[in-house]
Amino acid sequence: MTGTATPILELRDVVTCYGRIQALKGVSLSVMPGEIVTIIGANGAGKSTTLMTICGITPPQSGAVFYQGQRISGLSPDLLPSRGLCQVPEGRRIFPRLTVRENLEMGAFFRRDKDGVQRDLEHVFSLFPVLRERRRQRGGTLSGGEQQMLAIGRALMGRPRMLLLDEPSLGLAPLIVRHIFSIIERINKQEGVTILLVEQNANLALQLASRAYVMETGRVTMEDDARALLANEAIKKAYLGE
Amino acid sequence: MSTTLGSRKVWLYWAAGMAWFYLLLWPLMGIGADGAVSFADSLAVWGYVAAASAALLALRQLHARGAFAAVTSPLARGLAGAKTGMDKVPPAVWWSLALCIAAALPFGSGRYVQDVAINVLIYICLGLGLNVVIGLCGLLDLGYIAFYGVGAYTYALLSIHYAMPFWMALPVAAALAAVAGCIIGYPTLRMRGDYLAIVTLGFGEIVRLILNNWMALTNGPNGILGIRPPTAWWPSFEGTFGFELIQMKKLTALYFVILGLTVLTTIAVHRLNFSRIGRAWEAIREDETAAELMGVNTFRLKLLAYATGAVFGGLAGAFFAARMRFVSPESFTFIESAMVLAMVVLGGMGSIPGVMLGALALVALPEVFRQFELYRMLAFGGAMTVMMLFRPKGLWPAKRFGARSEEMD
Ligand SMILES: Nc1ncnc2c1ncn2[C@@H]1O[C@H](COP(=O)(O)OP(=O)(O)OP(=O)(O)O)[C@@H](O)[C@H]1O
Ligand SMILES: [Mg+2]
Numbered sequence: 001m002t003g004t005a006t007p008i009l010e011l012r013d014v015v016t017c018y019g020r021i022q023a024l025k026g027v028s029l030s031v032m033p034g035e036i037v038t039i040i041g042a043n044g045a046g047k048s049t050t051l052m053t054i055c056g057i058t059p060p061q062s063g064a065v066f067y068q069g070q071r072i073s074g075l076s077p078d079l080l081p082s083r084g085l086c087q088v089p090e091g092r093r094i095f096p097r098l099t100v101r102e103n104l105e106m107g108a109f110f111r112r113d114k115d116g117v118q119r120d121l122e123h124v125f126s127l128f129p130v131l132r133e134r135r136r137q138r139g140g141t142l143s144g145g146e147q148q149m150l151a152i153g154r155a156l157m158g159r160p161r162m163l164l165l166d167e168p169s170l171g172l173a174p175l176i177v178r179h180i181f182s183i184i185e186r187i188n189k190q191e192g193v194t195i196l197l198v199e200q201n202a203n204l205a206l207q208l209a210s211r212a213y214v215m216e217t218g219r220v221t222m223e224d225d226a227r228a229l230l231a232n233e234a235i236k237k238a239y240l241g242e
Numbered sequence: 243m244s245t246t247l248g249s250r251k252v253w254l255y256w257a258a259g260m261a262w263f264y265l266l267l268w269p270l271m272g273i274g275a276d277g278a279v280s281f282a283d284s285l286a287v288w289g290y291v292a293a294a295s296a297a298l299l300a301l302r303q304l305h306a307r308g309a310f311a312a313v314t315s316p317l318a319r320g321l322a323g324a325k326t327g328m329d330k331v332p333p334a335v336w337w338s339l340a341l342c343i344a345a346a347l348p349f350g351s352g353r354y355v356q357d358v359a360i361n362v363l364i365y366i367c368l369g370l371g372l373n374v375v376i377g378l379c380g381l382l383d384l385g386y387i388a389f390y391g392v393g394a395y396t397y398a399l400l401s402i403h404y405a406m407p408f409w410m411a412l413p414v415a416a417a418l419a420a421v422a423g424c425i426i427g428y429p430t431l432r433m434r435g436d437y438l439a440i441v442t443l444g445f446g447e448i449v450r451l452i453l454n455n456w457m458a459l460t461n462g463p464n465g466i467l468g469i470r471p472p473t474a475w476w477p478s479f480e481g482t483f484g485f486e487l488i489q490m491k492k493l494t495a496l497y498f499v500i501l502g503l504t505v506l507t508t509i510a511v512h513r514l515n516f517s518r519i520g521r522a523w524e525a526i527r528e529d530e531t532a533a534e535l536m537g538v539n540t541f542r543l544k545l546l547a548y549a550t551g552a553v554f555g556g557l558a559g560a561f562f563a564a565r566m567r568f569v570s571p572e573s574f575t576f577i578e579s580a581m582v583l584a585m586v587v588l589g590g591m592g593s594i595p596g597v598m599l600g601a602l603a604l605v606a607l608p609e610v611f612r613q614f615e616l617y618r619m620l621a622f623g624g625a626m627t628v629m630m631l632f633r634p635k636g637l638w639p640a641k642r643f644g645a646r647s648e649e650m651d
Contacts (some may be wrong), residue, residue: 077535078537081536082537089535093529093531095524095528096528096529098525106521106533107536109538110537123473158537
């Protein structure tokens, strides 16, 4: 890659194992700054494992992960948010017994600039007004949709340059899903946050993204423009339910 | 009858419960050491328990139908009024009041009361320390008493070999306990839940066995005698005015030492509760992976939780050695860990006043039940069960663990 087009995130031949099971069998992908890229695939294809490997929670056995041109595989996971790499994990994983506000503050845990954190809190509240109403409520008592908003808001509190989103539409009503996707688009367009989106809802994801990777049993089997994949017959059959 | 005393179903449950209770009670009381079988004693005790519980149940049923409304509703209104009034008083006032009462306690009370009070305070320190590990960070530690033991033996050895004064040995005991906390914490940090509990249980036993078997250092099961009590500079008026170094052998003086340690522990735990570190501990307790994704170094913070808890245990241990002036491995058995854990759970996890109440209840109750002699522990177990049934979240549940940012809004 030349200097003009350095990917913000790049995986080179990443292999990740859980015990003896290989969950990723040599995954390579790259994301350019400012892009929305999506990973689609069936259950158990290794999408979540890919995101967890990027964040260092399940370190790769071989291969390497590069972020902003630097190798980050092998780094301790807690160092990544401060470099602007944040994840909204699968199943939201908010802190159930902390209040909404405390959950959001945890997203800014590594930050020391109190004023900036306060401003970002207001920003998240303006993106998701329902969170402002519920700020004193325990996170675990929110509805599924509100929890997803909280999870996204929490990640935004770290002022990410790159946001990894794992199935933000999981278990949500279509109206809420559309709202959340519009927010994701806004974060990307207005704030220039690069987004890597893992989705089961391939239709929506492909409409939002510019490029997509298709994963099957631990491998990337296809890579193309999102438009092209939407028109692809095989993809239509397998993932778009047509 | 059943129409006035509530549904028949409740009484059926009661009858079944009582039958079951007798089945449990008879093997305990009805079989003598020589194999003789009798029913009189067990039936008498069973009769008392059955009558008392029937009376309580009847009252409860009547209450549920509003039979006492004339008395209870003004009472409830009065209590609610008092509560809103009490909520207006800042907590600092309540804390100072509690401290004043604690400080006044040794005056005008006998040795016995002072002795029990010292025990309560020691257990409060231990409970607060364990609360950091369990209540805040969510790590189940079944070998906590090992740190108490490390603190106690540290002071004991420093005192008899080097005649080191208590106040100088105190930080050493705390530091060594922290090191022990890290040693125990380090290999267990990758474990979660049940596994962690078993491993900490094992470590607690290892420490006790070392104390028991390292004859050259610890004098084994015979323990260490001749530990010096704490010292203090006291004003003396003989001849010219000055200060003299006295040994605090009096129970009253020792009471104030442990009261000071308790206040110190309480303030430290309170501040930790409301700090950035406390918030990170809570996040780890709630969801470790999510906490890691937020940039929390879970490894370092869990180790810190262990070490912090151990420090408070070590301080209490050093005091224990100075107060008894004798230590032996017997004081640091698993049952002690279990007691401290019970105090934290019974009082209310994560709640400082809760842990204090828990310690008070679990030290004071066995004293109250002394009159039952043989059945003391049975009554104690029963009381604990009843407490947990009626207050499952603890005697004084935490409003919310840790910092409450809603108060800053
Ligand atoms: N903690 C774990 N221990 C063992 N195996 C695991 C673990 N987590 C995931 N796996 C296995 O790794 C493979 C990939 O799982 P992963 O969660 O990455 O799939 P996914 O593509 O995210 O699926 P889904 O769409 O259902 O979320 C699966 O076969 C799964 O069984
Ligand atoms: Mg997944």
